Amino acid sequence: MARRPYRAAPKGGEFALIDRFTRALPQGGEGVVLGIGDDAAVLRAPAGEDLVATVDAVVEGVHFDARHAPADVGWKALAVNLSDLAAMGARPLWALVALGVPLGTPEARLAGVARGLAACARRHRIAVAGGNVSRAAELSLTVTVLGAVEPGRALTRSGAAAGDLVAVSGTFGEASLGLRPGAPPAFTRRQRRPAPRLALGRALAGIASAALDVSDGLVQDLGHLCAASGVGAIVDAVAVPVSGAYRRAVAGAPPEDALAPALTGGEDYELVVAIPPARLPEAEAAARATRTPLTVVGRLVRGRAVRVVGPDGRELPLPAGHDHLRAPPPSLTSRRGRLGSTRRRR
């Protein structure tokens, strides 16, 4: 403090910037007793429900760079968290946002981030109830999302049993193809504006035996579900749903290359769920009710391995895991490292 005794408080600068960022966000909503602007938010959880909480970060140079529209960065930072709530069968309520901001960041860039964040929050009707801003070497957003679920109905990774069917939402591989130079806008959009499967997740709570969302690739993430549930899996590669545009994009590639983005590409933010065979009709009804495609792609078996059977009926070798800290090729993906994730891998 002796550094700057008794000078006037700063005008503009940080405070004005934080102000503009904050004003762009939807701050009110269900249960927000006291939102942004105090030491902490006061929130009223829905009576009789459990809370669901998760945190995730997107970091410049790791998950995005200057080629990404700031609004896409803001959208995705929230959407990937909402996808985690979808995988729990929870409904989202509130977000807290911690911004890391390098010196000299153009205000327009922050305004874009706020706009994308706000758009995603409004789409899913959640309030940004708190936040923080700090200087940092690179732009980052660390988002905590809180939601609610009926007690006992949360979809965990560990509830599945051998014999359960493996089903997935939507289609796979476009997000991964969206990283390639010259990718069609639809693929790029899939990569940059993921749509969390919240409606399906909630509809499957109480029906599916286990679930997670796909950030690191279908096969790797299914492996996490299997490890947590103490089972193995057999996946029929040809059954993994892909779009017509995906088929056209990989037409002519060798079969394994044509399958790789869908099987291991990551960032699709679709759900992978385990469904006891007797409950498949209910699961299919839930999918219809929420207008979300749901496709059975395999089944859980005794053991530990995730095996993928290719178009020729032979087993494909397992794909690589993603190392969140080493990740040798600079990557723009939002693949996630979660504390304790290896506990599920044993």
Next chain:
Amino acid sequence: MARRPYRAAPKGGEFALIDRFTRALPQGGEGVVLGIGDDAAVLRAPAGEDLVATVDAVVEGVHFDARHAPADVGWKALAVNLSDLAAMGARPLWALVALGVPLGTPEARLAGVARGLAACARRHRIAVAGGNVSRAAELSLTVTVLGAVEPGRALTRSGAAAGDLVAVSGTFGEASLGLRPGAPPAFTRRQRRPAPRLALGRALAGIASAALDVSDGLVQDLGHLCAASGVGAIVDAVAVPVSGAYRRAVAGAPPEDALAPALTGGEDYELVVAIPPARLPEAEAAARATRTPLTVVGRLVRGRAVRVVGPDGRELPLPAGHDHLRAPPPSLTSRRGRLGSTRRRR
């Protein structure tokens, strides 16, 4: 994915590192239905209480550097958040921790961070219920803390009125002096291992009319309380409590220099509370019950200004505000920028 088709999953590396970090943390506790290891945590909030939520980050090169013991960094990252809950009169329950980790970070450094984080969590009996790890250019910890408070009893910044007394916990200025080269270990410890005033904050809920914790300096933070409550303040600089060690450290300095660390130094993480005069006996009893010093340092008045009266009875000029993004002198402080903070400054 096409980058690394069908390779073996990584051994060691990130997963082992995350595993060791996670194992060091206390993960179970009140209301933790499902902790670390799934897509999200499931938490059971205490029935009939409101939630209190806040997020804060500590970033290498901004809030700490290589001179700081990793365990101190871990401790402080959590403690500054708990201080926010103290300022709300809440009791802490759970934390979620997002780590940013540069490539090549020595494992011992992360282990130290985990150790300090765990020590602070255990001290305050909270569970780390979730987390995330991401690559980043510099080491950072972004901590979200959740707590509980009885409905209607949260201590906000906005409840004070002209005529209320201004009181503070503990002593001021040592944390700031702890940044100076050659500072005594007690000052350095105060700077690096802040002790959130949780017991006092809870005891003052329902008694104090407003509260906040001091991160940016007593005068500046009191200004936030005044702006939120629509009042001004007069502070008696000589009444601001300082330790004997503080007095010795500033002995011989010109009066204004001797006062500056206590008035504007920041990072004391003491509470500043407004107390209606009729409730002062209750507040003092609460302080005694929690064995926390509480000292009246001024009063709230009509108007907007925070005026500090010096030892000679004259008003001191107002100190500088801290610009969280520009902060011209590289600082190792943990001063905080909160979303929407300027909304309280108008």
